[in-house]
Amino acid sequence: MDADPSSQLDFAKGGGLVTAIAQDDATGEILMVAFMNAESFARTVETGEVHYWSRSRDRLWYKGEQSGNTQRVKSMYIDCDGDVVLLKVEQKGGAACHTGRVSCFFRRLNEAGDYDVVSEPIFDPAVVYGREGRE
């Protein structure tokens, strides 16, 4: 690799973080949204496996490290401002959400101003993640 792909990203605007969207490469479904710092971006590029930055735990987060539901990068894009990364991925285990659902976007707004749950878990998070809950 000759160039530094992170040089086109604007980490400063987001306090050291850029937004990262994981989209299923096969179906186009948006799976989840998280953050990356420079280290997680570099690890993702190097390994082809998605690494985020966990704000709640303040550490590098290798997606699937606990559940095995890793995300294999098929292609990566950056937006015009360089503050969002789009990851087209193959989602191992089929589900990205800590609730056991394929996508984190399982609540759809209805006309009453409430949300319908439009998908069900495909695995039991208590089994996959253990009692600690989400990875």
Add this chain to the structure above:
Amino acid sequence: MDADPSSQLDFAKGGGLVTAIAQDDATGEILMVAFMNAESFARTVETGEVHYWSRSRDRLWYKGEQSGNTQRVKSMYIDCDGDVVLLKVEQKGGAACHTGRVSCFFRRLNEAGDYDVVSEPIFDPAVVYGREGRE
């Protein structure tokens, strides 16, 4: 509308803002990522036309207000944490990006660590936005 749909959103975590993703309802292509505060979310729900919050201009941003390239909401989803809104939209004029491209994600990482530009503008931003540049 009986319920308040913003009650399920966590604006506090992002300093009053949530992340908003616009996805083409017909093609599944991710068009752009921006932010919403409570007011822009409420306006979007009320009008069915996407309103963001512009951080750079610190004001409500009715998408397409200048270019006419508005975004019509087909459906809205929120994620498990309530800090991201997914908007499935019909993009008027076909292009969401201020560069005149369909999507803001027109730079794809290649194996040399550089980015390939994978789409071309479908309109001339200088004509659509005038000399002020992006809306």
